[in-house]
Amino acid sequence: MNRTPDARQAYDPQVVEKKWRERWEERRTNAVDLANAANPYFNLMMFPYPSAEGLHVGNVFAFVGSDIHGRTRRLQGYDVFEPLGFDAFGIHSENYALKVNTHPAKLIPKNIERFRRQLKRIGLMVDWDHEISTTDPAYYKWTQWIFVQLFKAGLAERKKAPVNWCPECKTVLANEQVIDGCCERHPETKVHQRFLEQWFFAITKYAQRLLDNLEIEDWSESTRRMQANWIGRSEGAELIFKGPGGEAIPVYTTRPDTIFGATWIVLAPEHPLVDACTGPEQRSTVDDYRRQAAEKDLVSRKVGEKVKTGVFAGTYAENPATGERVPIWIADYVLMEYGTGAIMAVPAHDERDFEFATQFDLPIVPVVQPDVSVKNRELPVVTWDGTLINSGQFDGMGCREAVKAITSWLADKGRGRAQVQYRLHDWCISRQRYWGPPIPIIHCDACGPVAVPDEDLPVLLPEIDDFRPDESDVSPLARHEEWFRVPCPQCGAKARRETDVSDTFLDSAWYFMRYPSTDFTDRAFDPELTERWLPVSQYIGGNEHAVLHLLYSRFVTMALYDLGLIGFERPYRRFRAHGTIVRDGNKMSKSRGNVVIPDEYIERWGADTFRMYLMFLGPYQEGGDFRAEGIAGIRRFLDKLWSAVCAAESSTETLGDAAIQRKLHQTIKKVTDDIEGLRYNTAIAALMEYLNVLRAGAAGDPGVDAVEPLVLMLAPFAPHLAEQCWELIGHQDSVFNAAWPEFDEASAREDVIELVVQVNGRVRGRITAARDVTKDEALALALADEAVQRHVTGKEVKQVIFVPGRLTNIVLRD
RNA sequence: GCCCGAGUGGCGGAAUGGCAGACGCGCCGGACUCAAAAUCCGGUGGGGGCAACCCCGUGUGAGUUCGACUCUCACCUCGGGCACCA
Numbered sequence: 026m027n028r029t030p031d032a033r034q035a036y037d038p039q040v041v042e043k044k045w046r047e048r049w050e051e052r053r054t055n056a057v058d059l060a061n062a063a064n065p066y067f068n069l070m071m072f073p074y075p076s077a078e079g080l081h082v083g084n085v086f087a088f089v090g091s092d093i094h095g096r097t098r099r100l101q102g103y104d105v106f107e108p109l110g111f112d113a114f115g116i117h118s119e120n121y122a123l124k125v126n127t128h129p130a131k132l133i134p135k136n137i138e139r140f141r142r143q144l145k146r147i148g149l150m151v152d153w154d155h156e157i158s159t160t161d162p163a164y165y166k167w168t169q170w171i172f173v174q175l176f177k178a179g180l181a182e183r184k185k186a187p188v189n190w191c192p193e194c195k196t197v198l199a200n201e202q203v204i205d206g207c208c209e210r211h212p213e214t215k216v217h218q219r220f221l222e223q224w225f226f227a228i229t230k231y232a233q234r235l236l237d238n239l240e241i242e243d244w245s246e247s248t249r250r251m252q253a254n255w256i257g258r259s260e261g262a263e264l265i266f267k268g269p270g271g272e273a274i275p276v277y278t279t280r281p282d283t284i285f286g287a288t289w290i291v292l293a294p295e296h297p298l299v300d301a302c303t304g305p306e307q308r309s310t311v312d313d314y315r316r317q318a319a320e321k322d323l324v325s326r327k328v329g330e331k332v333k334t335g336v337f338a339g340t341y342a343e344n345p346a347t348g349e350r351v352p353i354w355i356a357d358y359v360l361m362e363y364g365t366g367a368i369m370a371v372p373a374h375d376e377r378d379f380e381f382a383t384q385f386d387l388p389i390v391p392v393v394q395p396d397v398s399v400k401n402r403e404l405p406v407v408t409w410d411g412t413l414i415n416s417g418q419f420d421g422m423g424c425r426e427a428v429k430a431i432t433s434w435l436a437d438k439g440r441g442r443a444q445v446q447y448r449l450h451d452w453c454i455s456r457q458r459y460w461g462p463p464i465p466i467i468h469c470d471a472c473g474p475v476a477v478p479d480e481d482l483p484v485l486l487p488e489i490d491d492f493r494p495d496e497s498d499v500s501p502l503a504r505h506e507e508w509f510r511v512p513c514p515q516c517g518a519k520a521r522r523e524t525d526v527s528d529t530f531l532d533s534a535w536y537f538m539r540y541p542s543t544d545f546t547d548r549a550f551d552p553e554l555t556e557r558w559l560p561v562s563q564y565i566g567g568n569e570h571a572v573l574h575l576l577y578s579r580f581v582t583m584a585l586y587d588l589g590l591i592g593f594e595r596p597y598r599r600f601r602a603h604g605t606i607v608r609d610g611n612k613m614s615k616s617r618g619n620v621v622i623p624d625e626y627i628e629r630w631g632a633d634t635f636r637m638y639l640m641f642l643g644p645y646q647e648g649g650d651f652r653a654e655g656i657a658g659i660r661r662f663l664d665k666l667w668s669a670v671c672a673a674e675s676s677t678e679t680l681g682d683a684a685i686q687r688k689l690h691q692t693i694k695k696v697t698d699d700i701e702g703l704r705y706n707t708a709i710a711a712l713m714e715y716l717n718v719l720r721a722g723a724a725g726d727p728g729v730d731a732v733e734p735l736v737l738m739l740a741p742f743a744p745h746l747a748e749q750c751w752e753l754i755g756h757q758d759s760v761f762n763a764a765w766p767e768f769d770e771a772s773a774r775e776d777v778i779e780l781v782v783q784v785n786g787r788v789r790g791r792i793t794a795a796r797d798v799t800k801d802e803a804l805a806l807a808l809a810d811e812a813v814q815r816h817v818t819g820k821e822v823k824q825v826i827f828v829p830g831r832l833t834n835i836v837l838r839d
Numbered sequence: 840g841c842c843c844g845a846g847u848g849g850c851g852g853a854a855u856g857g858c859a860g861a862c863g864c865g866c867c868g869g870a871c872u873c874a875a876a877a878u879c880c881g882g883u884g885g886g887g888g889c890a891a892c893c894c895c896g897u898g899u900g901a902g903u904u905c906g907a908c909u910c911u912c913a914c915c916u917c918g919g920g921c922a923c924c925a
Contacts, residue, residue: 247920250920251842254841254843255920257924259924277925356923357923358925370925371925380923568920572921605918641851641852643852649851649852650852652850654851654864654865655851655864658864661863662862662863664878706852706853706862707852710862711861713863714862781857781858785905785906786857786906791858826857831857832858834906836905
């Protein structure tokens with residue numbers, strides 16, 4: 026067998042890959058006839074943010090995994106649409122632009138160009154005719170249009186909200202940019218809280234529906250769970266205490282059964298009733314405290330110092346259950362954003378209240394007697410397994426039962442009701458920055474906020490030089506009078522444009538709907554194409570977007586559906602989260618200096634080898650550990666495969682060998698199933714095994730019919746090489762217009778099997794037998810085995826376990 | 840603190856409750872070569888034995904089972920998410 030191809034036939038990935046990149050473009054192999062495709066399959070991958078650093082291995086890993094799926098679907102007969110674009114607005118681009126002192130509008134196109142080149146280099150089956158960039162006015166026109174639709178539907182509203190402010194950056198920061206109370210870019214600079222008017226989308230109106238739909242989504246379990254936790258539904262009751270002037274102070278609690286133990290109440294510092302509840306002597310103390318709370322940034326107030334602070338307001342409220350007067354406190358461990366911004370404190374059965382009671386010497390009244398099964402019996406006892414004490418007529422009742430009983434008792438008195446709460450907040454979409462789509466609103470003194478009419482969209486982001494944020498609370502756009510002074514579209518009076526831009530998450534909340542319709546300038550998404558291609562067939566992306574991006578895109582889709590603009594409310598038929606590539610067990614990061622730059626590996630080994638190597642590192646949905654040494658193994662495999670194909674091309678052999686035939690069909694089955702389950706690592710291992718068998722097999726070189734299916738199964742992983750092989754064995758057309766090999770059960774079946782013989786559960790021998798051997802036959806064969814005999818002789822057989830096709834276990838009486 | 844996920848050779852990893860370590864890397868030995876690289880062939884969890892074989896072994900400890908990497912409980916370590924959410 027001639028295994029060494031001659032020199033001019035050696036596999037040179039650079040040559041092969043260049044050839045097929047060009048060929049694919051010439052032949053328009055990756056373009057899809059969107060209007061007429063019979064069998065549409067929308068294969069979506071998360072579009073990248075085109076950073077200045079270029080493509081990261083993490084991106085390559087994500088895209089390749091999705092591409093393999095798409096290419097397989099194509100071979101299985103689908104018309105696969107695999108578009109890609111760029112998520113190029115946002116604070117990261119803007120900060121980088123400020124750092125290198127270049128306008129983002131100049132920077133971004135360069136980054137995109139580099140990204141596009143790199144992406145083409147890795148051999149994705151992308152239809153570049155439908156590329157989008159969120160910074161393109163032709164795109165953000167429709168982002169603004171979507172804002173207008175939600176605004177008109179009453180889903181966009183303006184309200185005051187606290188934001189993080191970095192005095193050094195002179196701008197608003199997202200929560201994740203605040204680290205230990207300081208700015209991520211200025212670790213010495215404390216972040217403050219400011220209170221600004223912001224635009225919000227009323228996503229909380231959809232909380233229950235978003236949660237309900239999550240149940241039926243075909244998503245990675247981890248992603249679903251994260252999102253459900255984020256929405257954070259909780260059940261409880263709103264109970265009404267009465268303030269000093271008789272005003273109702275509603276508190277939210279999940280434990281209305283413990284109301285008899287509520288010995289004080291707490292208002293958040295921002296609570297609107299704080300003033301009314303403050304006694305004259307406490308006025309200045311309370312005011313000071315509120316000022317301090319406002320000074321603190323949002324993040325450190327929540328996660329920073331956990332030592333509780335608070336002040337007595339000087340007045341009392343009436344507990345609706347006991348009728349007793351309980352003191353009113355102001356403390357920042359109670360958050361205005363959740364529930365009613367006020368709580369009843371039950372120190373005997375809540376850790377936080379207990380800590381507060383100890384600190385300020387407040388009374389503790391136990392009202393739950395824990396069951397004997399409860400391990401921790403020291404106060405505070407936090408459990409549902411107990412019965413009420415010190416609770417009047419409810420004494421002796423179980424906690425869960427008491428929740429219902431007490432809630433309805435108080436409801437009858439007009440002092441409470443059952444209540445469901447969500448952790449989810451409304452989606453703040455205002456950014457007091459430059460690099461984003463201007464929010465398409467005009468503020469008129471007479472008409473209020475008015476949507477920019479459709480015919481005036483897009484509101485172009487003006488190309489200004491001084492886009493640096495300043496000390497004020499407003500966007501850099503506010504400094505440009507000639508831009509923001511406009512007449513009111515409704516009454517014509519002098520009015521002002523909204524100067525905030527929108528959150529990048531809005532750009533990405535609908536981008537998948539745009540891809541099929543990029544040819545249209547007069548509509549966001551064409552009804553017919555949208556009907557044909559959406560919802561997305563499969564979406565693959567990272568769990569870092571499990572919560573926000575996926576939640577927001579679900580919300581926008583749901584809202585557009587309710588407005589009758591699209592015919593589906595769930596954007597993705599299937600979502601799978603991929604894992605992360607780590608290096609030596611650590612996350613790759615610039616600060617660790619362990620970032621792998623894909624370019625040099627692709628240069629040295631070729632894109633096909635690099636693609637396959639990434640997929641071979643570990644299960645796709647878990648990620649893997651990148652170590653440069655291993656890549657040679659994949660390259661060796663491809664070299665050997667190439668030689669086998671070269672040899673087969675000139676071979677006269679056919680698939681005569683039954684063993685090869687069997688292995689082939691077992692491989693088809695395994696690879697097909699593994700790709701379906703995104704187990705690319707084991708699919709590749711199966712291909713390797715098959716090639717090993719081919720090489721070790723029959724006397725002559727393998728025949729074409731033995732390698733042809735191998736080439737087909739290789740194609741999703743190593744598309745360039747597969748094309749080259751396909752051509753070599755005599756095909757004119759692209760391998761991706763061929764059909765996935767068909768699995769034949771009968772050909773895969775083994776006639777003779779090896780049965781393991783165990784004695785008392787330990788392997789003592791092996792016997793070969795017919796596939797359909799019976800228990801008795803197997804036992805007879807087993808007992809004839811010398812090694813087995815040694816362990817059985819002289820003992821009494823108690824039981825024989827027989828697993829057809831697997832093993833026989835002889836259990837002895839001891 | 841709460842909710843997930845994971846702990847298997849020197850390394851990445853594989854195993855519907857049924858032969859632990861597939862596949863690959865690395866390493867060792869051999870062939871080819873003046874030599875090296877590449878390539879090819881063979882070996883490779885630990886311990887004992889000349890050998891046939893035997894014992895131990897999937898983070899720790901218990902349990903269920905004829906049989907446990909796999910199921911149950913408790914614990915340890917690592918990774919991810921949430922975090923004063925009442």
